[in-house]
Each structure stands twice: as C-alpha cells, then as structure tokens.
Amino acid sequence: MASILEVSGLRKSYGNFELNDISFTIQEDCITGFIGANGAGKSTTIYSLLNLVRREAGTITFRGKDISADERLFKDKIGVVFDSSSFYDELTIQEMTSLIAPSYSEWNQRAYQEYLDMFSLQKEHIIGMLSKGMKMKYALALALSHNAELLIMDEPTSGLDPFMRKQFIRILKTYMEAGSRAVFYSTHNTTDLDQSADMLIMIHAGTILFEENKDALLEKFRIVKGDVKLLPGIQPFMLSFDKSNYGFTGITDKAEKIKAAYPEVLIERAAIEDIMLAYIK
Amino acid sequence: MKILISNTSDIPLYQQIKDQIKDAILKEELVENDPLPSIRAFANDLKVSVLTIRRVYEELEQEGFVISQVGIGTFVSASNIELLRDSRRRLVEQKMQDMIQTAKALDITKEELNAMMDILYEEV
Numbered sequence: 326m327a328s329i330l331e332v333s334g335l336r337k338s339y340g341n342f343e344l345n346d347i348s349f350t351i352q353e354d355c356i357t358g359f360i361g362a363n364g365a366g367k368s369t370t371i372y373s374l375l376n377l378v379r380r381e382a383g384t385i386t387f388r389g390k391d392i393s394a395d396e397r398l399f400k401d402k403i404g405v406v407f408d409s410s411s412f413y414d415e416l417t418i419q420e421m422t423s424l425i426a427p428s429y430s431e432w433n434q435r436a437y438q439e440y441l442d443m444f445s446l447q448k449e450h451i452i453g454m455l456s457k458g459m460k461m462k463y464a465l466a467l468a469l470s471h472n473a474e475l476l477i478m479d480e481p482t483s484g485l486d487p488f489m490r491k492q493f494i495r496i497l498k499t500y501m502e503a504g505s506r507a508v509f510y511s512t513h514n515t516t517d518l519d520q521s522a523d524m525l526i527m528i529h530a531g532t533i534l535f536e537e538n539k540d541a542l543l544e545k546f547r548i549v550k551g552d553v554k555l556l557p558g559i560q561p562f563m564l565s566f567d568k569s570n571y572g573f574t575g576i577t578d579k580a581e582k583i584k585a586a587y588p589e590v591l592i593e594r595a596a597i598e599d600i601m602l603a604y605i606k
Numbered sequence: 607m608k609i610l611i612s613n614t615s616d617i618p619l620y621q622q623i624k625d626q627i628k629d630a631i632l633k634e635e636l637v638e639n640d641p642l643p644s645i646r647a648f649a650n651d652l653k654v655s656v657l658t659i660r661r662v663y664e665e666l667e668q669e670g671f672v673i674s675q676v677g678i679g680t681f682v683s684a685s686n687i688e689l690l691r692d693s694r695r696r697l698v699e700q701k702m703q704d705m706i707q708t709a710k711a712l713d714i715t716k717e718e719l720n721a722m723m724d725i726l727y728e729e730v
Contacts, residue, residue, distance in 0.1 A: 355657070501646050523657050524657070538655060541657070
C-alpha cells in the first residue's frame with residue numbers, strides 16, 4: 326500500500342519533554358488514529374510535522390517529496406483541524422472564511438456551502454459565540470472544502486457529544502470514499518477509533534510504541550477473567566491485570582495458551598482502550 | 607449477500623468475512639463476474655478496517671474466487687467452484703465415516719442409523 330506521509334527521525338524537546346527521533350507512516354486510503362496519554366507527545370508531533378513549532382530534526386515527506394522543499398504545496402493539499410481553534414473570535418464566519426479561502430488553490434465554494442448547511446452554520450454567526458462543537462464543525466467545513474488529500478486533526482472530537490462524534494465519523498468515512506486520501510487524527514475517544522480507524526499509532530513518553538493495523542491488533546489481544554486462585558499460573562501470560570476479592574481481569578496476547586491450560590477462564594475481546602492501558606502499565 | 611460478523615467468535619474478522627463471501631459464491635448468490643463492493647465502501651458497511659477487507663480480497667484472489675482489476679474493481683470468478691464443492695463434500699463424507707464407525711461399535715444397524723438420520727435431518 327502506498328504511503329501518503331512519512332515522518333522520519335522527528336525530534337523536538339521542551340524542558341524535560343522530548344520527542345525522541347520518532348518515525349511513522351500514514352498510509353493512503355486509511356484512517357489512522359493517533360493515541361497516547363496526556364503529555365505523551367501527540368500534539369507536539371502534529372504541530373512539529375506541520376511546522377507550527379520548529380522541529381530540531383526530522384524529515385517529512387508527502388507523496389515521496391520532502392515537504393520543506395515546497396511547504397506551500399503541502400499545506401495546500403492538507404486540511405487541518407485543531408482542538409483549540411485558531412480563528413479570530415470577533416469575526417463572522419463569512420469574514421473569517423474570506424481570509425482563509427484565497428490561500429487554497431482548489432477552494433470549492435459549493436462544497437463549503439454544503440458543509441455549512443449540513444452543520445447548520447450560518448455565515449453571519451460570530452465565531453466567538455459558537456459552541457465548541459460548532460467551532461469544530463466550522464474548522465471541519467474549511468478542511469473539507471479545498472480538495473485536501475490528507476486531513477490532519479488534533480483531538481477534533483474532544484468535548485463533542487456522542488451524536489456529533491457519530492456525525493464526525495460518518496463525514497470522515499464519506500471523505501475517504503473518493504479514494505487516494507488519508508486521515509490522521511489524535512483522540513482520547515478510543516470508541517471513536519473502534520468505529521473509524523484502520524491503522525493505530527500509539528505514542529508514549531515521546532516514543533512510538535506501536536504502529537499497527539487496528540483489526541490485527543484487536544485480534545492479538547484478549548481480556549482474561551478468572552478465579553484469583555489461578556493467578557499464579559496465568560500471571561506470566563498477562564501484560565497487566567487487576568484483582569478483587571471475587572476474581573481477576575487481565576489482558577493477554579497469549580489467549581490460546583491460557584485457554585488450553587485453564588479452560589475455565591473467561592476470554593473476551595479487548596477494546597483499544599484495554600490495549601492502550603496494558604501497554605502503558 | 608448477507609454478512610454477519612460475530613464479536614464473540616474466536617475466528618478472526620477477515621476469516622469470518624472471507625468464509626461468508628465464499629459461502630455466497632457456493633450458494634450462487636454471487637455469480638461469475640458479479641462485482642464485489644469497493645474496499646472502502648465494504649469496510650464502512652461492515653465497520654471493519656479497510657486493511658481487513660484488503661486482506662480478504664487478496665486471499666480470495668489467491669484462492670481463485672475473485673479477480674481484481676486495478677482501477678476497476680473486484681469480480682467473482684467461478685472457475686474454482688466445482689473444486690470447492692468437492693472438498694466440502696469430502697468433509698461431510700469424513701464425518702459420516704466417523705459416525706458409521708461409532709454406530710458399528712455400538713451395534714447400531716444400517717436401518718436404525720438411516721432412521722436416526724431421517725429424523726435428525728428434518729430437525730436440524
């Protein structure tokens with residue numbers, strides 16, 4: 326499969342935080358979820374690959390070309406959405422858009438208007454008066470209206486209600502249907518990723534822990550539940566576990582072995598959240 | 607075509623989907639040259655990763671059930687169906703052999719076995 330964006334050897338440090346020569350690939354036709362705890366380096370990674378903060382080292386290639394050779398072209402081909410919007414609060418939507426739209430070579434006014442209608446945004450609305458969800462929708466409308474090939478978003482769904490998150494996922498999937506596109510977004514809402522992501526990249530303490538096909542990752546891990554008496558035998562097969570007076574619950578990547586040796590335990594599918602916690606513990 | 611994915615099953619998602627497409631081809635719900643959905647549309651509908659569907663299509667192609675044409679799509683190829691039907695038949699024959707051996711060990715006659723089969727066949 327073709328890659329759309331390759332990040333290699335990205336480094337950035339702030340005080341005692343360091344992005345440690347990280348490398349990863351965003352594949353074409355995939356929605357890639359970027360996960361990690363608060364302070365793990367998600368936003369720093371996104372900001373530095375967009376050159377919004379200066380990176381100390383690292384090469385970023387977009388469709389095989391180093392983006393620093395032609396940063397304008399790169400920015401023209403991507404759509405970005407941030408958690409804290411970078412708009413002027415005192416402007417109306419129309420005024421703000423009239424500042425932004427001319428910078429894109431393929432601005433599509435009709436698509437933009439359709440998104441405004443779909444999101445019930447009106448051009449007279451003053452940006453400062455919009456709710457968090459409406460601001461996100463406005464940012465999304467801008468990101469989707471210039472034929473971007475790659476959407477890069479930093480926690481676009483944080484603070485949104487479940488209905489809006491569902492709509493957001495539906496929009497991403499519709500966006501992907503055109504083909505030769507990709508989405509890269511960070512989030513804490515792992516249930517959103519259960520429903521939308523094809524690939525997952527996890528970052529922890531400035532280092533990439535894994536970069537994997539989501540379904541394959543979910544296939545690899547299982548939740549194990551059983552009697553505490555079995556714990557001494559099973560513990561070596563688990564990545565992490567909790568126990569109470571009534572039993573233990575753990576996560577394993579060796580479910581087959583456990584099941585063969587202890588047929589009485591319960592084995593269930595894990596969610597992304599369980600796998601994340603197992604990696605960090 | 608009906609595809610149901612079980613989240614409680616131990617069978618991997620790609621395997622579940624692949625088996626059900628094969629079944630649809632065997633039952634002739636899908637016939638020669640029928641187009642399969644695009645990878646993204648299919649993944650969206652089944653709520654699985656595009657990478658899972660890609661794997662399903664790749665493996666079905668290796669096994670000769672579909673042919674994918676770059677930029678056009680993936681189509682059912684029925685050339686292998688007889689082969690698969692035969693192998694499925696053999697599977698049933700093997701199980702019947704086991705059953706007959708057990709029956710003989712328990713002194714169950716052929717007539718009794720046939721009678722049991724008649725009843726069970728209607729029930730299942």
